[in-house]
Amino acid sequence: MRTLRQTAQMLRKELLTEWRQRSRVSGIFWFALATVLMVAFSTPESTILPRIAGGTLWLGLLLASTRSLDQSYAVEHEHGAMEGLLLWPVEPVAVFYGKALANTAVLVGVALALLPLLVGIYDAPIHGSLPMLFLTVLLGCGALAAPGTLYGLITSQARGSSVLLPLLLFPLVVPALLAVSNATTKIFEGDPMNQAPSWIALVAAFDAVHWSLSAVLYGRIQED
Amino acid sequence: MVYGRWTISGGMITIAIGLLGLLYLLVVGALGLRPSRPVLPVAWEQPMGLVGLVLFVIGNALGLFYAPAERFMGETGRILYVHVPAAWLTMVCFLVAATAALGFLFSGKRHWDSVVESACEVGVVEGVLLLILGSIFARPTWGVWWSWDPRLTSSAVMMLSFVGVLLLRGIVRDPDRRATWSAVATILAGVNVPVTYMSVKWWRSLHQIQSETMKGSAIDGSMRWILYFNTFAFLFVSVWFLARRYRLAEARAEAEMPEPLPPAVPRPGVTA
Numbered sequence: 099m100r101t102l103r104q105t106a107q108m109l110r111k112e113l114l115t116e117w118r119q120r121s122r123v124s125g126i127f128w129f130a131l132a133t134v135l136m137v138a139f140s141t142p143e144s145t146i147l148p149r150i151a152g153g154t155l156w157l158g159l160l161l162a163s164t165r166s167l168d169q170s171y172a173v174e175h176e177h178g179a180m181e182g183l184l185l186w187p188v189e190p191v192a193v194f195y196g197k198a199l200a201n202t203a204v205l206v207g208v209a210l211a212l213l214p215l216l217v218g219i220y221d222a223p224i225h226g227s228l229p230m231l232f233l234t235v236l237l238g239c240g241a242l243a244a245p246g247t248l249y250g251l252i253t254s255q256a257r258g259s260s261v262l263l264p265l266l267l268f269p270l271v272v273p274a275l276l277a278v279s280n281a282t283t284k285i286f287e288g289d290p291m292n293q294a295p296s297w298i299a300l301v302a303a304f305d306a307v308h309w310s311l312s313a314v315l316y317g318r319i320q321e322d
Numbered sequence: 323m324v325y326g327r328w329t330i331s332g333g334m335i336t337i338a339i340g341l342l343g344l345l346y347l348l349v350v351g352a353l354g355l356r357p358s359r360p361v362l363p364v365a366w367e368q369p370m371g372l373v374g375l376v377l378f379v380i381g382n383a384l385g386l387f388y389a390p391a392e393r394f395m396g397e398t399g400r401i402l403y404v405h406v407p408a409a410w411l412t413m414v415c416f417l418v419a420a421t422a423a424l425g426f427l428f429s430g431k432r433h434w435d436s437v438v439e440s441a442c443e444v445g446v447v448e449g450v451l452l453l454i455l456g457s458i459f460a461r462p463t464w465g466v467w468w469s470w471d472p473r474l475t476s477s478a479v480m481m482l483s484f485v486g487v488l489l490l491r492g493i494v495r496d497p498d499r500r501a502t503w504s505a506v507a508t509i510l511a512g513v514n515v516p517v518t519y520m521s522v523k524w525w526r527s528l529h530q531i532q533s534e535t536m537k538g539s540a541i542d543g544s545m546r547w548i549l550y551f552n553t554f555a556f557l558f559v560s561v562w563f564l565a566r567r568y569r570l571a572e573a574r575a576e577a578e579m580p581e582p583l584p585p586a587v588p589r590p591g592v593t594a
Contacts, residue, residue, distance in 0.1 A: 262490065
């Protein structure tokens with residue numbers, strides 16, 4: 099119960115920081131949008147755009163997430179807030195869940211803002227069910243945020259952090275990326291064979307593993 | 323081969339090699355861990371590596387010339403005798419790395435960190451070998467060098483995530499931080515090992531499912547013992563690599579340690 103309350107407090111604090119620095123979230127959004135546009139520009143034929151829309155959405159979110167995860171700690175280190183956080187009687191698990199939930203929320207927000215633009219730019223109308231799409235977005239953003247929050251703490255303290263985070267994060271989230279891209283594409287195109295649920299189940303399994311494992315390991319890194 | 327009343331089969335030789343290797347590891351290897359009392363004039367892993375190399379040559383010759391051709395793949399199937407052991411040993415090395423990482427996080431002993439370093443590196447080397455051998459195998463059997471089959475994809479992901487661990491180790495200077503961080507990264511990367519192993523069962527695709535399971539074998543006895551012969555060759559060479567790399571990591575960690583402070587100089591009139 100105490101952990102839950104602390105998690106809620108951490109989440110509130112994180113979201114408040116995000117809200118007061120709205121330029122950060124909008125920066126992430128524009129970064130993701132730029133990625134999506136760049137993919138569209140580098141695609142030789144516009145006829146294949148609808149088919150790659152789902153994958154591109156996640157590529158954009160993945161690249162944008164590396165920026166956002168880095169920064170969520172950069173803010174803390176800048177003002178020595180990290181030390182303050184460590185001095186608080188807060189369990190590391192609560193710190194992790196608060197941060198990971200906030201990162202998920204930011205990514206979900208960016209994804210939801212990106213979706214209508216994607217539908218327009220990529221000419222990819224959504225044939226499948228919308229609730230299913232939202233579920234995919236939610237689980238997918240969680241899959242990026244959980245290991246990202248853990249690795250963000252590591253790389254924000256290391257030299258050459260901007261290179262290191264993608265190097266550690268990308269291989270790890272490949273299974274999740276594969277699954278959400280497939281699910282999203284299936285939902286975009288309409289899903290006559292009903293294949294999306296099995297992909298969503300895979301993301302859910304990935305989430306279950308990483309949201310628990312990362313939370314356990316987080317404390318060990320925070321101690322340093 | 324029949325000697326009087328005794329019939330010696332390849333399978334018996336292979337089992338004997340495995341048992342002898344295990345016995346050597348348990349007796350000489352365990353004793354050799356204590357540097358204060360050397361059992362052999364050389365480090366214990368050196369004879370094992372030498373035997374491993376000899377077995378490696380014999381095993382390859384057996385696989386190439388002695389083993390019967392595979393029914394469906396013909397002569398191409400012979401690459402199995404190196405491809406499968408490489409895959410097994412890659413996963414074994416990564417599992418050792420993940421276990422050692424857990425050991426480090428629980429105990430905080432530096433030796434575990436050296437095991438992580440050596441196992442990750444040897445695992446990555448064998449993983450590269452595995453992917454190269456797999457590509458050579460895929461070209462004649464599937465017609466392509468690479469396919470986005472779940473087994474291949476998960477193997478590549480597993481490899482990349484451990485390469486990430488090695489890069490992390492390369493970037494972080496502080497030994498304590500490096501040890502903790504890479505232990506965490508190793509455990510997260512280790513999640514990929516069971517996924518890679520089970521990928522052929524979970525998503526049935528191009529790659530065949532496991533032939534050797536707890537429930538039995540799908541390989542004929544005439545080929546199976548050569549496969550295991552080669553596996554022992556790989557195992558011995560891997561243990562050799564691991565032990566050498568472990569010693570190197572230990573030596574480097576030793577060199578990284580700060581100089582001990584000089585002993586306190588007693589001053590007249592001051593009692594401790």
